[in-house]
Amino acid sequence: MKLKLSIILILLFNVLLSQEKKIIQIIEAGSFDKNELDLPGANILKKNDNLRVHLLHDGMDIWSNYALFYKKNNSFKARGDVVVKQGDSIELYSEKLEYDGNSRKIIAKSNVIFKNNNTTLKTQILFHDRDLKExxxxxxxxxxxxxxxxxxxxxxxxxxxxxxxxxxxxxxxxNDTDIKSFKLDYYSDTEKVFFYGPTVITGQDYRIFSEKGFYNTKTKNGFFNTKAKIEYSNRTITGDSLIFDDLKKYASGKNNVTILDTINKTIIKGNFAEIFKELDSAMITRNSYAIKLLEKDSLFIKADTLFAIGPEKNRIIKGRYDVKFFKNNMSGKSDKFIMNQKNGLIKLLRNKLSEREQQILTSKEISKKNPVIWNGESQMTGDEIHIIRNIKTNRLDSLKILNNAFVIEKDSFGINNYNQMKGIDLFGNFKDNELEKIRLNRNTEMIYYLYDEESKELIGIDKAICSSILMTINNNKIDEIIFYTNPEGKVYPEMELEINEKILNGFNWRINEKILNKENLINN
Incomplete structure (x- = not known):
């Protein structure tokens, strides 16, 4: 028991010894003096021609021209070219300095310079807590x-x-980057910036806005995840989280990503995007869709993956896999699409058919694979569909359907009756972004249900062939039909025609695929 008590006493004694305050030492000075009347309790230390005042406390050396040392309080006040050195890495310079040896706290004033490793801090007043190392x-x-x-x-x-x-x-x-923030941390050993408030990072050809993230000023890359936005190569990129690498000329985003092209009035959205500045291209996927701003309207285009390629004045947007589009009173589908910002051409394309598919697929099965557009109540299909925008007015100008053009309109009165027209090619014109006229050319055929204008009773079914058919559209419905060049036709009573005689070869009514609104397109 006595042995244990002795050990405890020894340990307590060692703790007390370790907690004992170290006394400030006077190493040397040019002169020593006292003035109890004006400076009670102070040792007045001054330099002379050969010696400066030199004090030492717990591994820290202090030099000055003048010092008041208070032995009782274990503190001093120094002034005149004050120099503080601690180890090999810390240096402090100032005109005035106050130090408390008990609390180990420094207050340096006037033209303060603090150096630590490769970092230099200049200020007019500096506080240093040696215990907290702050x-x-x-x-x-x-x-x-x-x-x-x-x-x-x-x-x-x-x-x-x-x-x-x-x-x-x-x-x-x-020289390359400017960062302005309200709250950030900077690590001098790695030169990384971590910010926690509104921040703007400006480079030679980019600007980054964010409220949380980090940026490496040495490697010029970073990660941003709160209200993040990058202005980059005439594009604006926003998203829940963004990555940026200036040296690789690369940026990417995840979740709720938007790429805004202000020059071409195009917006691309999705949940993952990559931007390659050197290639002048962008890729966006995961519920991706594009918005082309038109005069008094917008064209929404959705695809599994979207690409924006080329400089802003000659940029091309491509979409592939399950492409859909929607604008007011018009929508469509295709395997892929290409939109040329320079000439205003939009192409809706199907994937190339294999040799076997060409041999075994029927006209109806091929029609199912073809691009399709719905204009009001009319459905139009073909091997390839072109929609042309007037680049001066930014309005839709014309429509082309190349090869196997087929137009279907549900009869307003009959339950399963369909007006049908087909030909090799179709050409249409828009007025105020609405389809006004369409013309079918070469080997055209038609099946059309005729009604009495007053009684609305069915007169018969008009079956005709000719070289060309012109249709006028009114209120998104076929209003008038004109036949050109040697038309041949006959009006049949409905009962005289078999079911298969009421449809043209290649007929395929795809109304279940129609996109009804932009919400249906985006959320599908």
Missing amino acids: IYFEKGGVIKDSSNTIKSTEGKYYLENSKYEFNKRVNVYN
């Missing part, structure tokens, strides 16, 4: 390291992890 300034400071300059109203430096913390306006800049 430095703090509150009346403006400038920090410089090997690459960056930092200006801020106030800041704190943590020596152990080389971190500067700024909670007010701060500016980090170098």
Whole structure:
């Protein structure tokens, strides 16, 4: 029992010894003096021609021209070219300095310069807690390291992890990048910036906006995940999280990504995107769709994957896999599409048929694979569909369906009756973004249900062939039909025709695929 008590007493004694405050030592001075009347309790230390005042406390050396040393309080006040050195990495210069040896806290004033490794801080007043290993300034400071300059109203430096913390306006800049923020941390050893408030990063050809993320000023890349936006090569990219790499000329985004092309009035959205500046291209996927802003309207285009390729004045947008589009009173589908921003051409294309598919598929089965558009109550299909936009007025100008053009319109009165027209090619014209006229050319055929205008009773079914058919559209319905060049036709009573005689070869009514509105397109 006595042995255990002795061990405890020894341990307590050692703890007390370790907690004993170290006394400030006077190493040398040019002169020593006292003035109890004006400076009670102070040792007045001054330099002379040969010696400066030199004090030491717990591994920290202090030199000055003049010092008041208070032995009882274990503190001093120094002034005149004050120099502080601690180890090989910390140096402090100022005109005035106050130090409390018990609390181990420093207050340096007037033309303060603090150096640690490769970092230099300049300010007018600086606080240093040696126990916490923290430095703090509150009346403006400038920090410089090997690459960056930092200006801020106030800041704190943590020596152990080389971190500067700024909670007010701060500016980090170098020859290539300028960062302005309200709250950020800067690590001087890695030159990385972590920010936690509204921040703008400006490079030579980009600007980044975010409220949370990090940026490496050395490798010029970063990650941004709160209100993130990148202005890059005449594109604006937003998303829940963005990645940016200036050296690789690359950016990407995840979740709720939007790419805005202000020059071409195009918006592309999706849940994952990549932008390659060197290739002048962008790819976006996962519920991706594009919005082409038209005069008084917008064209929505959705695809499994969208690409924007080329410089802004000659940019091409491509979509592949399950392409759909919608605008007011018009929608469509295809395997892929190409939109040329320079000439205003939009192509709706099907995937190329294999040799076997060409041999075994019927006209109806091929029609099922063909691009399709719905204009009001009319359905139009063909091997390839072109929609042309007037680049001067930014309105839809014309429509082309190349090869196997087929037009179907549900009869307004009959339950399973369909007006049908087909030919090799189709050409149409828009007025105020609405289809006004369409013309079928070469080997045209027609089946059309005729009704008495007053009684609305069925007169018969008009079956005709000719070289060309012109149709006028009114209120998104076929209003008038004109036949050109040797038309041949006959009106049959409905009962005289078998079911298969009431449809043209290749007929395929695809109304179940029709896109009814933009919400149906986006959320499908």
